[in-house]
Amino acid sequence: MLPNTTPVRLSPADYEGIRLAVEAACADVGAVWQSIVLFGSRVDPDRKGGDIDLLISLDPTCGVDSYRLTQRLRLALEDQLGEQHVDIVIEDGRSMNPFLTVAKQQGVELWSKR
Secondary structure (H helix, E strand, C coil): CEECCCCCCCCHHHHHHHHHHHHHHHHHHCCCEEEEEEEHHHHCCCCCCCCEEEEEEECCCCCCCHHHHHHHHHHHHHHHHCCCCEEEEEECCCCCCHHHHHHHHHCEEEEECC
């Protein structure tokens, strides 16, 4: 796993907490994550506030229930980060989410297993 060194508006604890939450949630539902991308206002160092927008790319061969993963991930993120507003987009190779293109174009990859 390689952490990204591009500056984003996350504390070191939040940065690591996101990875730990994704690993825990994926392990719980049998998913295999490939990358974690931060997008939205938190990638702009000149902005203030804002929620945490995450794109989690999965190994498409796992066939995991994305809804169940999203729910488990919300709980794991709350455990790691406390109460923060987090938007989650799952890329599982089976469905197209309108935010997927935006996230890929504007996002910063935080972690990758590729």
